[in-house]
Amino acid sequence: MNAFRWLRGMGKLLRGCGWILASIVIPACHPLPTPEPAVKNQPQGQVSPETWIDRLGHRNPLVQRRAVEELVALGESVVPKVTPLLEKKTAGAARCGAAQVLGRLGTKAESAIPALLESLNDREWPDREMAAEALGLIGRQAAQVIPALITALKEDPDERVRAKAAKSLGRFASQAGTDSKAAIQALRGAMKDSDLQVQMAAAGALGCFGPRAQAAIAELKAAAQSEHFVLRQAAEESLKAITPTGSPTQTAIP
Numbered sequence: 392m393n394a395f396r397w398l399r400g401m402g403k404l405l406r407g408c409g410w411i412l413a414s415i416v417i418p419a420c421h422p423l424p425t426p427e428p429a430v431k432n433q434p435q436g437q438v439s440p441e442t443w444i445d446r447l448g449h450r451n452p453l454v455q456r457r458a459v460e461e462l463v464a465l466g467e468s469v470v471p472k473v474t475p476l477l478e479k480k481t482a483g484a485a486r487c488g489a490a491q492v493l494g495r496l497g498t499k500a501e502s503a504i505p506a507l508l509e510s511l512n513d514r515e516w517p518d519r520e521m522a523a524e525a526l527g528l529i530g531r532q533a534a535q536v537i538p539a540l541i542t543a544l545k546e547d548p549d550e551r552v553r554a555k556a557a558k559s560l561g562r563f564a565s566q567a568g569t570d571s572k573a574a575i576q577a578l579r580g581a582m583k584d585s586d587l588q589v590q591m592a593a594a595g596a597l598g599c600f601g602p603r604a605q606a607a608i609a610e611l612k613a614a615a616q617s618e619h620f621v622l623r624q625a626a627e628e629s630l631k632a633i634t635p636t637g638s639p640t641q642t643a644i645p
Contacts (some may be wrong), residue, residue: 438461440462440465440468440469440472441472443458443461443462443465444458444462444469444472444473444476444485446458447459447462447473447476447484447485447488447489447492448482448483448484448485448488449484450484455484455488458488459488459491459492459495462492463492463495463496466496466499467496467499467500469492469496470493470496470499470500470502470503471502473489473492473493473503474489474493474502474503474506475506476488476489477489477490477493477503477506477507477509477510477522478506478509480513480515480516486510486516486518486521487518487521490507490510490518490521490522490524490525491521491525493507493525493529494521494524494525494526494527494528494529495528496529497528497529497530498529498530498531500525500529501529501531501532503525503529504526504529504531504532504535504536507522507525507526507529508522508526508535508536508539510522511523511526511539511540511543511552512539514547514548517549519547519549519552520549520551520552520554520555521555523540523543523552523555523556523559524555524558524559526539526540526559527540527555527558527559527560527561527562527563528559528562530562530563530566531566533563533566533569533570534570536559536563537560537563537569537570537573537574538570538573540556540559540560540563540574541556541560541573541574541577543556544556544557544560544577544578544580544581544589544593545577545580545581550584550585550586550588550589551588553581553584553586553589553592554586554588554589554591554592555592557578557581557589557592557593557595557596558592558595558596560574560577560578560596561578561592561595561596561597561598561599561600562599564596564599564600564601564603565599571600571603574600575597575600575603575604575606575607576606578593578596578597578604578607579593579597579606579607579610581593582594582597582607582610582611582613582614583610587619587621587622590614590622591621591622591625594611594614594622594625594626594629595625595628595629597610597611597629597633598625598628598629598630598631598632598633599632600633601632601633602633602635604629604633605633605634607629607633608630608633608634611626611629611630611633612626612630614626615627615630
């Protein structure tokens with residue numbers, strides 16, 4: 392009986408030491424993520440748009456994501472407040488967040504297109520693909536945006552920018568004023584890009600133009616024979632949208 396009590400006492404002591412050790416060692420080895428600011432529990436109406444705009448540059452990605460969602464929910468009124476962040480080259484994460492907000496707002500953010508075009512052409516901004524994506528999501532002012540996207544698709548050294556530019560060109564396929572011939576020609580050229588993601592984006596975008604992209608059938612049929620299944624799949628889906636019979640070259644799934 393005494394031995395049992397001794398063992399039980401030692402167990403309690405070790406457990407106590409374990410908690411003390413954990414409180415000292417674990418936080419040092421595995422630091423906890425920065426907690427989201429207390430504003431997360433406040434009703435939306437009590438938090439100003441300026442506060443959420445400030446949160447776009449927060450080091451915690453969860454806070455950044457929350458700020459994007461809240462600003463999108465506020466609608467068109469935040470566009471003139473968010474747009475200036477695109478012009479701040481030192482804004483970092485906030486600049487990316489601003490592009491996300493504007494893209495998510497769609498046509499409501501049309502007034503931000505000039506700033507987004509400048510950001511797309513800023514080769515010093517490593518995340519300029521965000522501007523390319525936002526321009527496609529807004530989908531307005533095709534006469535100005537389409538040439539900029541084509542230039543990015545042809546000339547930008549970053550494959551992420553080229554891929555987003557291709558995808559955005561596809562989004563303009565149904566918009567009035569789109570220069571379909573120029574966009575399709577650029578996308579056909581992108582089918583020979585050195586990067587697989589760009590090829591896939593171009594293949595998918597061509598399908599958005601439907602029968603207007605008949606000139607790209609040869610490139611798409613060649614892509615449908617690719618060793619990469621994802622590219623074959625994208626090409627085959629676009630061939631279905633482009634050809635009247637919808638009968639792409641069949642390939643086996645690896």
